[in-house]
Each structure stands twice: as structure tokens, then as C-alpha cells.
Amino acid sequence: MLRQLEGSRAVAETVARCRPAVVAAYPISPQTHIVEALADLVTAGELASCEYLMVESEFGAMSACIGASAAGARAYTASASQGLLFMAEALPNASGLSLPIVMTVANRALGAPINIWNDHSDALSQRDAGWVQLFAASNQEAVDLHVQAFALAERLSLPVMVNMDGFVLTHAMEEVDVPEQDDVDAFLPPFQPRQWLDPDDPVTIGAMVGPGAFTEVKYLMADRQIRALDTVTEVAAEFRAAFGRDSGGLVRPYRTDDAEVVLVAMGSTLGSATDVVDDLRAEGVAVGLLGIGCYRPWPYDEVRAVLGGVPRVVVVNRAIAVGAGSVLGRDVRLSLPGGTTVVHDVVLGLGGRPVTRAGLRELVLDVLAGQVPDETLHFADLDREAVHRELAREAALEEAAR
Amino acid sequence: MKLPYAVSLGPGTSAADLTGSWRTERPVYQTLVAPCGNACPAGEDVRTWLYLAESGGAGYEAAWRSIMETNPFPAITGRVCYHPCETACNRGNLDEAVGINSVERFLGDRALDQGWTVRVHTPATGRRVLVIGSGPAGLSAAYHLARRGHTVTVRESAPAPGGMMRYGIPRYRLPREVLDAEVDRVLALGVTLELDSPVTDLDAARAEGWDAVFLAVGAQLGRRTYLPAASAAKVLDAVSMLHGLETGDRPLLGRRVAVYGGGNTALDAARTAKRLGASDAVVVYRRTRERMPAHEDEVAQAEQEGVEFHWLSTIERVEPDGLLIEQMELDENGFPQPTGRTERLAADSVLLALGQDTDLSLLGPDSGCRVIDGSVETDHSFATGVTGVFAGGDVVAGERSVTVAIGHGRRVAESIDAWLAGRSAPPVADPDLAPYEALNTWYFEDAARTHRPLLERARRSSTFDEVVHGLDEDTALFEARRCLSCGSCFSCDNCYALCPDNAVLKIGPPGEYEIDLDYCKGCGICVEECPAGAIRMVPEEV
Numbered sequence: 001m002l003r004q005l006e007g008s009r010a011v012a013e014t015v016a017r018c019r020p021a022v023v024a025a026y027p028i029s030p031q032t033h034i035v036e037a038l039a040d041l042v043t044a045g046e047l048a049s050c051e052y053l054m055v056e057s058e059f060g061a062m063s064a065c066i067g068a069s070a071a072g073a074r075a076y077t078a079s080a081s082q083g084l085l086f087m088a089e090a091l092p093n094a095s096g097l098s099l100p101i102v103m104t105v106a107n108r109a110l111g112a113p114i115n116i117w118n119d120h121s122d123a124l125s126q127r128d129a130g131w132v133q134l135f136a137a138s139n140q141e142a143v144d145l146h147v148q149a150f151a152l153a154e155r156l157s158l159p160v161m162v163n164m165d166g167f168v169l170t171h172a173m174e175e176v177d178v179p180e181q182d183d184v185d186a187f188l189p190p191f192q193p194r195q196w197l198d199p200d201d202p203v204t205i206g207a208m209v210g211p212g213a214f215t216e217v218k219y220l221m222a223d224r225q226i227r228a229l230d231t232v233t234e235v236a237a238e239f240r241a242a243f244g245r246d247s248g249g250l251v252r253p254y255r256t257d258d259a260e261v262v263l264v265a266m267g268s269t270l271g272s273a274t275d276v277v278d279d280l281r282a283e284g285v286a287v288g289l290l291g292i293g294c295y296r297p298w299p300y301d302e303v304r305a306v307l308g309g310v311p312r313v314v315v316v317n318r319a320i321a322v323g324a325g326s327v328l329g330r331d332v333r334l335s336l337p338g339g340t341t342v343v344h345d346v347v348l349g350l351g352g353r354p355v356t357r358a359g360l361r362e363l364v365l366d367v368l369a370g371q372v373p374d375e376t377l378h379f380a381d382l383d384r385e386a387v388h389r390e391l392a393r394e395a396a397l398e399e400a401a402r
Numbered sequence: 403m404k405l406p407y408a409v410s411l412g413p414g415t416s417a418a419d420l421t422g423s424w425r426t427e428r429p430v431y432q433t434l435v436a437p438c439g440n441a442c443p444a445g446e447d448v449r450t451w452l453y454l455a456e457s458g459g460a461g462y463e464a465a466w467r468s469i470m471e472t473n474p475f476p477a478i479t480g481r482v483c484y485h486p487c488e489t490a491c492n493r494g495n496l497d498e499a500v501g502i503n504s505v506e507r508f509l510g511d512r513a514l515d516q517g518w519t520v521r522v523h524t525p526a527t528g529r530r531v532l533v534i535g536s537g538p539a540g541l542s543a544a545y546h547l548a549r550r551g552h553t554v555t556v557r558e559s560a561p562a563p564g565g566m567m568r569y570g571i572p573r574y575r576l577p578r579e580v581l582d583a584e585v586d587r588v589l590a591l592g593v594t595l596e597l598d599s600p601v602t603d604l605d606a607a608r609a610e611g612w613d614a615v616f617l618a619v620g621a622q623l624g625r626r627t628y629l630p631a632a633s634a635a636k637v638l639d640a641v642s643m644l645h646g647l648e649t650g651d652r653p654l655l656g657r658r659v660a661v662y663g664g665g666n667t668a669l670d671a672a673r674t675a676k677r678l679g680a681s682d683a684v685v686v687y688r689r690t691r692e693r694m695p696a697h698e699d700e701v702a703q704a705e706q707e708g709v710e711f712h713w714l715s716t717i718e719r720v721e722p723d724g725l726l727i728e729q730m731e732l733d734e735n736g737f738p739q740p741t742g743r744t745e746r747l748a749a750d751s752v753l754l755a756l757g758q759d760t761d762l763s764l765l766g767p768d769s770g771c772r773v774i775d776g777s778v779e780t781d782h783s784f785a786t787g788v789t790g791v792f793a794g795g796d797v798v799a800g801e802r803s804v805t806v807a808i809g810h811g812r813r814v815a816e817s818i819d820a821w822l823a824g825r826s827a828p829p830v831a832d833p834d835l836a837p838y839e840a841l842n843t844w845y846f847e848d849a850a851r852t853h854r855p856l857l858e859r860a861r862r863s864s865t866f867d868e869v870v871h872g873l874d875e876d877t878a879l880f881e882a883r884r885c886l887s888c889g890s891c892f893s894c895d896n897c898y899a900l901c902p903d904n905a906v907l908k909i910g911p912p913g914e915y916e917i918d919l920d921y922c923k924g925c926g927i928c929v930e931e932c933p934a935g936a937i938r939m940v941p942e943e944v
Contacts, residue, residue: 098406157406195403195410203403204411208419213408220407 002177007139007169008033010176014143016047017184018150021073024053024064028083029116030166031106035078058083062090069099070205072196080166081108084122095130097206100153106166109351117352118166120318124327132160132228133296137270139169139176144247147179148235150188156228157194165268187242225297232294250299253306255281256288261367264332265316266292269355276360287364303335314344314367325377344372348380425924427939429917434836434889441490443806444473448487448502452885463518466509470520473808474545475584477514480507481576483805484697492838492888498851501881508878514583522591524551529822532612534601537565538804539795540618541588542811548591550819559600565620567804569645572674573866604764614790614818621758621796631720640671640755656750658682660725662717663755664694671753672709677866684710686717688730688738707862724748760797783817783827792818836889840935849884852877891936897928
């Protein structure tokens with residue numbers, strides 16, 4: 001049933017219907033509404049047999065989830081930005097111990113400068129933490145991805161991070177269909193942990209592994225991540241069959257056939273980008289769009305299959321790797337070895353700067369006009385006057401100091 | 403359960419990680435010398451017998467037997483010893499020293515009450531030893547020699563045994579039934595006691611054919627000093643007065659008695675004078691209270707009984723109705739110097755308690771025993787210059803007390819035993835003491851010391867009833883349990899329980915642990931958390 005709901009509320013209700021046994025979280029904008037709503041549901045008794053843990057920090061939240069999951073409980077948390085970084089120590093433990101924890105990240109910039117608005121710096125900073133990372137394009141997809149995330153996590157025995165753009169999605173009111181409890185129950189079986197701590201049948205979860213087996217453990221982790229690509233596709237297909245909605249999956253190509261240029265993006269940008277593609281196609285410009293639904297594991301083959309023959313690719317980066325370039329763009333390039341495709345690595349929409357249809361349209365046209373470099377990282381929505389002024393001032397100061 | 407490779411493991415599998423290889427130091431169990439036992443002049447293993455007594459019941463007899471290994475007179479020393487063990491006790495740094503002396507007395511009295519005895523387990527050696535003097539040194543030696551199978555005769559000049567324990571220490575400090583009972587227990591080992599038998603010629607005695615002789619005649623002569631005195635003045639020496647009292651002489655001291663000196667004998671004399679009816683008993687001492695050699699407890703009890711003190715005072719002259727006293731003052735070195743200021747002190751008699759000398763007339767002019775400053779010279783084994791003649795107790799130089807004499811007697815017995823067997827006495831090793839800092843006192847309960855009750859003051863002025871009472875069983879047990887077991891494992895299991903690697907193994911009866919070096923990482927938690935300081939870290943050789 002479609003309802004007019006805030007994205008956070010919709011996600012919270014969906015998570016509740018997934019029946020977590022433990023929710024441990026620490027509030028941080030823009031994630032706060034999600035965990036507040038869950039706390040309310042627990043308090044109201046609508047989320048029965050769930051332990052809601054008020055923890056002292058994000059580190060505590062993830063640690064509690066690790067403990068709960070190791071004890072065989074379905075565990076959930078949510079965070080954002082520096083909160084996610086505060087969890088960073090524990091994140092590889094969750095993945096390394098194969099604990100199927102689900103976490104929502106309400107994507108937000110990383111300080112300093114402190115900034116509460118949306119970009120993808122937080123999630124991408126944890127690129128190598130061993131978590132499956134899914135990105136939602138809309139609130140409906142965010143809802144659907146959470147149902148899929150629990151299924152995926154428990155089927156793989158791997159932790160799954162569901163990314164949704166902070167404020168743009170979390171705080172947006174729109175029509176959302178929150179899956180019914182019976183349907184969720186039918187889709188998501190009760191948690192059957194692969195391993196658990198039981199005083200009557202003791203095991204050590206998290207033993208020290210020395211040089212003798214460490215590489216092999218990591219190899220097996222990496223292998224399982226790659227195999228998870230199939231599971232992501234499989235779960236998305238099962239979801240479509242059960243709920244009749246196309247949500248999730250690895251990649252989402254849109255009008256890429258015969259495209260002269262293809263935009264690559266993740267998250268809520270895909271909505272605007274779709275409109276831009278439609279507008280430009282109507283004007284006769286051969287442009288397409290590739291949405292990345294699953295950032296980790298990286299869908300190498302699927303991306304290559306779409307972009308392999310495309311002359312120009314424009315990667316919309318909503319995070320940068322300072323001192324190196326882009327994050328998403330590098331993954332895209334990985335999928336295009338030795339080809340003729342030109343990749344334009346473009347940064348825009350950092351720290352909450354809106355990614356508008358006009359901006360994306362201008363970007364595509366500039367690329368086609370040969371006005372966007374393909375060798376260096378291109379800042380598309382930069383106030384060039386401001387940075388030139390500052391660079392000149394710095395240069396003058398250095399000159400004066402010399 | 404299907405466990406992931408390597409990172410999750412079944413029980414016991416982490417044993418494959420021999421984390422002991424990380425270690426740079428290893429814990430080693432140790433038994434250090436406790437300060438109490440180290441300070442005991444009689445050589446008692448105080449910590450051990452306190453530990454035995456802590457269990458109560460049959461533990462009391464075991465504790466008593468431990469004391470009896472070194473000291474045959476626990477009921478006596480439990481009364482008259484000045485307990486240097488308590489001065490040394492580490493617990494003094496925490497709250498107050500363990501009342502070791504009172505527990506010893508409890509055990510000694512219980513032994514007398516229960517009739518516990520010791521036996522000689524060694525076959526007779528046929529060797530005959532003469533002990534001259536039945537004081538604490540002589541009787542202690544007789545006890546230890548007899549237990550080693552030797553035939554011992556103790557020759558005593560007085561009509562009763564005990565030496566200074568009988569003729570020096572007043573009854574209110576040491577009841578004679580206690581003394582008699584403990585002496586009888588020594589005699590019951592087969593020791594021959596010859597009373598009223600002064601030895602006046604050592605060489606003649608040796609000629610009787612003894613295999614060894616122990617010279618333990620004590621220091622029975624009160625030291626005199628020249629005091630200008632009027633003919634009517636009554637000047638006595640304290641040692642003679644105390645001795646006479648024991649043989650039935652009741653000295654006529656008058657109403658006002660002055661005692662000259664600052665040692666324990668001076669206080670014994672003053673307190674005795676009070677009990678004999680003196681209204682005033684005044685101790686005249688040339689230095690200050692802090693510098694007085696008498697034991698603090700004695701001073702305190704004397705004060706309670708109304709004994710007065712004239713500090714920094716010397717007697718200039720004794721007159722028929724009193725004393726002329728000169729005031730002194732301490733110089734920068736702490737020595738008293740005369741000031742020329744005098745005052746008068748009314749006194750009917752003066753008791754001199756200025757120290758005691760040894761009557762060594764039995765040595766004769768040509769003795770091989772060397773005498774220096776009135777004391778017989780001996781080597782570390784108490785052997786004199788005359789082969790087969792040993793000396794100890796007040797006869798030799800050094801601290802003089804009942805407990806010191808008991809210790810001398812034991813060591814002389816060991817030396818004689820070794821000498822008779824053709825062995826040399828073993829050298830004494832420097833003790834590895836358990837310092838207070840080695841303890842972890844957090845683990846001990848707060849437990850304030852139990853003090854022995856005292857006889858009410860009214861009864862102390864007219865009777866020779868014992869002043870200090872004993873502890874009862876409850877309080878003695880409580881006091882024994884205050885022992886911190888310095889430097890000795892008492893099986894608390896802290897090391898076993900707190901080892902993060904389960905590397906402390908219990909290998910046998912309580913208290914027997916072993917470090918599993920395969921897994922001990924050398925973290926030192928066991929050392930840190932050992933209440934008793936009974937574990938130390940030793941560097942590994944790398």
C-alpha cells in the first residue's frame with residue numbers, strides 16, 4: 001500500500017518488518033530519524049522481541065552488533081559520516097568474522113570542514129572493509145533494498161551496508177510502498193546463523209590467525225565477495241518475483257544502446273540523470289545512463305558489458321580520493337582495460353551541493369563538445385573564480401615569504 | 403555448525419598457538435624470608451607457625467610444634483619477649499603489626515593446658531655435655547642437645563632453675579607456674595638438673611670428662627657505681643633486690659624509692675617497689691624517654707602504675723633523707739652533659755639498675771677463654787678459645803634478653819652437635835627478605851589488631867598478679883589470620899584465577915602451581931596480583 005512517508009520512517013518500518021533481534025545505534029544526522037523511529041517502534045511494542053541498545057558511540061553500536069550476531073541474533077544498525085568512521089575499526093571484524101549484520105548509511109560528507117549534507121565520502125571511505133555495499137536510487141528502492149539486504153547478508157553470511165543519500169532521500173516525503181509483514185516474512189526466513197556462540201557447544205569466533213593461514217582466510221573472503229555478485233542478482237530477481245518491483249541488482253543500464261556518451265552514477269542522482277537522458281534523447285543526443293546498484297563487490301563484468309563499446313563515459317563522482325583522483329571513476333576504469341572508451345572522471349555534488357538536471361545536461365553537452373578533459377579529474381560544479389582567487393592569494397603569500 | 407576456515411575454531415584449538423614464544427620474562431615462584439622470622443632472636447619460623455595456627459583446631463598444635471623446633475619456651479617468650487618480630491612485621495606499614503607475641507603466648511599456654519610434650523626421636527649418642535647455668539641460654543641448649551640424642555647435665559648455683567627468668571623478671575610479668583611448667587618439659591627429655599651446684603672452676607669441671615661444656619652463667623652481678631653517700635643512706639642494687647625477693651627476702655625499701663637507670667631492670671625494680679608498698683617510685687635517668695633502652699610497653703605500664711620519671715637527671719649524692727640530683731642536657735651528639743643545676747629528691751632508698759656484669763671467676767687466671775670488656779669472646783659458632791667449651795647468652799657480648807639467650811642456646815647446641823660429629827657449623831647466609839613493596843595488600847581485609855587486655859590498675863599496686871592477660875581462642879585466631887604471609891604462597895589461587903592464558907597449572911595439593919611456559923606470555927599479572935610477593939619475574943635469556 002502506497003503511503004506518503006518520510007524516507008527514514010519508511011526504512012525504519014521496513015527494518016522492523018525484517019524482525020531484527022538487536023538494534024544498536026548511536027544517533028547522527030542524517031541517520032537519526034531512522035533509529036529514532038525504530039526506538040519508538042520497540043517502545044510501542046510494535047517491534048516485539050527486539051533488544052534496542054542505547055550505546056555510547058558508533059564503535060559501541062557496531063561492537064554490540066558483532067556480539068549479537070555472533071550469538072545468533074539478527075542485528076541492525078545505522079550511521080553516517082564520521083559516525084561510520086568511528087565504527088571503522090570494527091567493520092572489518094564484522095566482515096572478517098562473516099557476521100551478517102545489516103547497516104543503513106545515510107550518506108553524508110566527511111569533515112572537516114564539518115558538513116552534514118549529502119555526498120558519498122563516508123561509504124566510499126569504507127570501500128575495502130569487506131562489506132557488501134548497495135546504493136539506493138529512491139526511497140522505494142531504499143525500502144526494498146533493506147528487505148533484500150537481510151536476505152543477502154544471511155544467505156552469504158556477510159555484512160551488508162545499504163546506502164541512501166542523506167536528506168535527499170532520508171528526509172524526503174514521498175509515496176512509498178512499505179512491504180507488508182506477511183510478505184516480508186515469506187521472503188525473509190528466520191535467521192539461521194552459520195556459526196554462533198553457544199555455552200553448551202563452545203567455539204571461538206575470531207581466533208587469531210597467524211602468517212600460516214591469514215592469506216588463505218583473506219583469499220576466501222575475497223572469493224566469497226566475488227561470488228556474492230551472483231547472489232545480489234539472484235535476490236533481486238526473487239524480490240521482483242515476490243513484490244513485483246524492480247529494485248536492487250548489480251547495475252541499472254538505461255538507454256545505453258548506441259549511446260555516444262554514458263553517464264555513470266550511484267544513489268539519488270540517478271533520478272535526475274534519467275530525466276536528462278530522456279530530454280537529450282528527445283533532442284537527438286545519443287546519451288545513456290548506467291546506475292551502479294552494487295558498489296561492493298564491484299560488478300566488473302556487468303559494467304564492462306554495458307560500457308565496453310561506448311565511446312565516452314562520464315563518471316559522476318560524489319567523493320574524491322584526495323591526492324589521487326576519484327573513487328568510483330577508478331573502479332569504472334578497472335572494467336575498461338585496453339579499450340577505446342574515453343573516461344571522463346567528474347566530481348560534483350560534494351557536501352550537499354545539488355546535482356541538478358541542468359548541471360548534468362550541461363556536463364553531457366560539454367563532454368560531447370570536447371570541453372571536458374579525460375586525463376584529469378574534472379570538477380564540474382566548481383566556483384572557479386573563488387579557487388583561482390585563493391590560489392593566487394596563496395601564491396602571492398608564498399612569493400612574499402620567499 | 404559449519405565454521406569458517408581458521409577464523410572460527412572449536413574448543414581447545416587455540417592451544418596450537420604456543421604464545422609462550424612471545425615471552426621475554428618468566429614468572430618464578432619464590433619463598434622469601436619473612437621479616438618477622440628474620441628478626442626473631444630465637445630463630446622461629448614465625449610465618450609458618452602463624453599459617454598453621456590460622457586453621458585453628460589441630461593447627462594450634464602444629465603451630466606450637468613449629469615454634470618448639472627452635473624455642474622450647476613459647477609460653478615464656480609469649481610474655482617476656484620484646485617481640486622484634488612485630489617491629490619488623492610488614493603489616494605495620496598497612497595498619498598495625500600482627501600481634502605475633504600474643505599468638506605465641508596463646509599457643510604456649512594452650513600447650514601447657516593440653517599437656518602437649520615433645521619427645522626425643524634420635525637414638526642416644528652417648529656424648530655427655532655439661533651446661534653451666536640454667537637460664538634461658540642453658541636450658542635452650544639442654545633442650546636442643548637432648549633432642550639430638552646427647553646426654554645433658556645442667557649445673558645451677560641457685561636453688562631453682564631459670565636464671566634471670568626466675569631471679570630477674572618479676573612474677574607479674576612471668577608467673578612462676580608458667581616458668582616451672584616449661585622448664586619441667588625440658589627436664590622431661592631426660593636432662594639432669596643439679597641445683598645449688600655452683601661451678602667455681604671450669605677446668606675442674608672439664609676434668610670430669612665431659613665431651614663439651616656450655617658456659618651460660620649469665621650476667622647476675624648488678625653493676626655498681628660510686629655515689630657519695632651518707633652512712634645512713636640505703637643504696638641497693640636492683641638485681642640483688644629482685645633476686646632476694648625470689649628467695650623470700652622482703653627488702654625494706656621505705657616509702658619513697660628512687661631507681662637509678664633506664665633499662666628494663668630499672669622499670670622492673672620500680673614497679674616491684676610499688677607492689678612492695680612504696681608510695682613513690684621514681685626512676686632517675688640521665689637521658690630522655692626517647693633514648694631510654696627500656697621497652698616502650700614497660701614504660702607505659704610503669705606509668706600506668708604510678709611510677710614517676712626524672713629524665714635528664716643524674717644522682718650527685720645520696721643523703722639520709724633523699725638525693726641531690728643534677729639536671730643534664732643533651733649535646734648535639736645526643737649525649738647528656740651536666741648543667742650544674744641541682745635539685746633535691748626525697749627518697750628513703752636508692753636502687754641501682756645500671757647494667758649487669760658476668761661473674762667469670764670460674765675461669766681462673768690462666769683460662770684459655772678470652773675475656774674482653776667482661777664478655778667471653780667466641781667465634782661465629784659460639785666456640786671459645788678452649789676446645790670443647792662454648793659460651794652464649796649474657797656471657798657473650800651483644801644484646802641481652804631471654805629470647806636472644808634462647809637463640810644462643812639453640813645455636814650453641816647446633817655447634818656442639820656439629821663439633822661432636824666432626825662437622826663444622828654451616829655459615830649463615832644473608833636472607834632474601836620479603837619487602838612490604840612486594841605485597842599486594844589490596845587483597846587483604848581490613849583487620850585492626852587485637853590487643854591483650856591488662857590487669858586493672860588497682861590490683862597492680864599491691865599484688866604480683868600477671869599484668870598482661872592472654873588472648874582467647876577467637877582473638878588469637880583473628881590475630882593469626884592477620885598475617886600477610888610475606889614472601890610465601892598461601893594457596894590463594896590468585897595467579898591461577900587471573901592468568902589470562904590459563905598458563906598457571908595446579909599440579910598437586912593446594913599451593914603447588916607450575917607455570918605452563920608453552921603459553922605464559924610473561925605478562926606479569928600473576929606477580930602483580932600475588933598478595934604475598936611469592937612470585938617474581940626473571941628475564942629470559944635471549
